[in-house]
Amino acid sequence: MMLRQQRVVIENITPQLHCGAYFIKRVVGESVTVYADVIGDGHDIIQAELQYKHSAEKSFNTERMEHLGDDVHRVSFKVLKQGFYIYRISAWVDxxxxxxxxxxxxxxxxxxxxxxxxxxxxxxxxxxxxxxxxxxxxxxxxxxxxxxxxxxxxxxxxxxxxxxxxxxxxYPNRVLANTSDDLKVYVDRLKANFSTWYEFFPRSSSPVNGKHGTFNDCERLLPKIAGMGFDVLYLPPIHPIGEVNRKGKNNTTNAQAGDSGVPWAIGSKLGGHKEIHPELGTEEDLKSLIKKAKELDLEIALDLAFQAAPDHPYITSNPEWFRKRPDGTMQYAENPPKKYQDIVNFYFETPAFKELWSELLAVTLKWVGLG
The missing domain is CATH 1.20.58.80 (Phosphotransferase system, lactose/cellobiose-type IIA subunit)
Incomplete structure (x- = not known):
């Protein structure tokens, strides 16, 4: 280890998580108040400053710290845009x-x-x-x-x-200044701090009793949802629903003709996680719903469930992504005592985990890309 000459010790910097292994969080416009113990080797006057910058900036901003007594120094800085900020303490004998x-x-x-x-x-x-x-x-x-x-x-x-x-x-002369390791704060948008979510099934949005609802039907409900004070419309999975072991009314294991099944049993001959259930509409219809919602300061959130129906296309194209029992059958999902006969889980410990992860990332990016 290289010995570096210094006369000031910087300790107990807060806030930080697990000695800086993880970043702290704020939202745009909030302040980060930083404390540190700054200790000299004698009775000299010590100066300490905070150095901070957004990760996209080239140079650090500086704010002189206030000495509160007993070696404790304090300063605050504001985070004005989304993304990562870097902050650290520098101190020296003045x-x-x-x-x-x-x-x-x-x-x-x-x-x-x-x-x-x-x-x-x-x-x-x-x-x-x-x-x-x-x-x-x-x-x-x-x-x-x-x-x-x-x-x-x-x-x-x-x-x-x-x-x-x-x-x-x-204009200080920072002779033998000691500078701490970099710490990070992730700054998110305001809605990350607080939002109000309203969940409903698009298939239940039809004004006609007994008719399957569509994304277009959802649009007429947006003003009412916004009027109740919600700012996020939360949808269950919107993908094709499995037909094998499809659940019926009241969670019965034998679906009757016309039973639509559970949206979380994702995938059928009509497609998987990258497709939309045909009765809900098209991608263009979804984009229209997102656009109309935005006009009312509503955002659309989608429940992205990484699980599959027994007839999901992945089971045929990539059987290695699913685990079979010793008798060759596939274990359906359970959360004892609950049983989900219409769902099988991905095998995340598969030797082909990289390919599985890449595909699920592609699924995520597809829906993020649609807004």
Whole structure:
């Protein structure tokens, strides 16, 4: 391990999760208040700052931390756009402020500070290389007075002036600064903080009793849903429903003619997770529903269930994605004592897990892509 010279220790940074292994979360517009214990090796004045930036930005913003006492420092920053922000703490011994504090203390004790003024020239020269041109003349005047015994009275006033103090604070010399590891905050949109969801079955949206509803039928219900204060319309799976072991009314295991089955039993000869149940409509109809919902500040959420009916196309095309029992049959889904005879589970421990994951990712991206 490479030994790095430093005089300040930074500990107990909060907020962070599991020593920074996981990112914290906020929503757009919220503040992140950061605390840290910043400890020096003596009685010198210590400065600490927060450095932060959005991951898309090239350079860090800085905010000086407030010393609350007992080595604790605090600062806040606002997160203004979605995505990841990086934040970290940097701290150092502030030699210029130590010098100014020492001069002030000695003057109060009626000590002569000629030598200390000469020592301060190095801090002024460092400052002069960083400040704006408007302040350079002021600093040059100070350098001249610090080096002249004839200007001693003027020099000591300059040395303890508030103007010089503010310049030292604004343009610090971060000698041997210690900087913490990077921490992250993920900033989500406002709706991630709070939203109100309304779930209903599109097939029940028809104004005609006994007729299968469609996405187009759903559109007429949107104003009523928005009027109740909801901002998300939550749909169950909208894919073709399996016909093998289809459930009937009241969860009976023998479906009768005309029974529509359970939407979570996904997949049939009509398609699987990437298709829409034909009686609901088309992708264009779904896009229209999403568009009309957006006009009312409603979003569409879809229950994306990674499970299959016994006649899902995947079972024929990719049988390795499903686990068979020793007798060659496939175990239907259970949540004891409940039994779901119309559903079989994906075998996520399959040797072909990469192919399975890739396909399920493609399914997810398809529906995200539709909005």
């Amino acid at each position: 030699h210029a402020q130590n010098w100014q504090h020492g001069i002030e203390a000695k003057l109060k004790d009626n000590q002569h500070v000629n030598s200390e003024l000469l020592d301060g020239v190095q801090h002024l020269e460092t400052l002069s290389s960083r400040i704006s041109s408007a302040d350079k003349k002021y600093i040059n005047d100070l350098i001249e007075s610090f080096q002249s015994e004839d200007l001693y009275e003027k020099a000591v006033k300059y040395a303890v002036s508030e103007r010089l103090h503010k310049l030292f604070v604004e």
